[in-house]
Amino acid sequence: MRRLLDALYDSAAALAALFMVGLLGMVLLSIISRQLHFHVPGTDAYAGYLMAAAGFMALAHTLKRGEHIRVTLLLNALRGSMRKGMEVWALGVATLLAVLFAYYSCKLAWQSHEFHDVSTSSDATPLWIPQLSMALGTVVLAIAFLDELVLELMGRRPRPQSDELLRNE
Template identity: 75%
Template sequence: MRRLLEGIYSGAAALAALCMVLLLLAVLLSIASRQLHFQTPGIDAYAGYLMAGAGFLALAHTLKRGEHIRVTLVLNLLRGRWKKGAELWALSAATLLALLFAVYSCKLAWQSHVFNDISTGNDATPLWLPQIAMALGTVVLAIAFVDELVLELLGRREPPQSSEALRNE
């Protein structure tokens, strides 16, 4: 099961990386089109969709690697059951919020598909297409938070230690 979950997180991260590469290509195409005097309709909108996709798809991978911003000032002062209780409370609240975010993101993409909602730009992209990345990213984030909560409840969670703090002055 652990291998499957890690595969899901890594797969979402790979999709996020793909979005970043496509974003780079979209920006380069936009620059080239301005310099060479040809038009690429909707390229700015597609760059925005790719940027959003990259951000949402990377959320779970970032969480599991301990790279999300956490305020640990209070947690570091707590010991024993108080610390575990605070961790459980925080993970429970985050899991609930992630689940709600996932449900409403999926609902938004579905409704955009049902109502045939399109972008207002000249590209007229069906909005459910870029919204799929947001929905997928939030679902994987919710899975990651449930995973973290279950590991904490079982006493097997090892909070990831980011090396970023070591590089700060």
């Protein structure tokens, strides 16, 4: 199961990287088209879609690598069962919020598909297409938070090293 979850997080990160390359392509196309005096409609909109997709798809991988910003001032002052209780409470709340975020992101993409909602910019892209990356990214994030919660409850969640704490704060 651990290999499957890690593969899921790594796959989402790889998709995020592909979206970043696509974003670079859109920006370069926009710059080149301006310099050569031709217009490619929708490049700004697609650059925005790709930027959002890259951000959402990278969320779970970032969480699992301990790169999300955490406020650890109170947590570092606690020891033993108080610290574990605070970690479980924080991860429980984060998991709940991530599940709600995933649910409503999926619901938004589905409603955009059902209502044939399209972008108001010149590209007129069906909005459910770029919203899929948000929905998928939030689902993977919810899985990652649930994974972290289960690992914490089982006592198998790795603790960040001291140099990692300096980097995160």
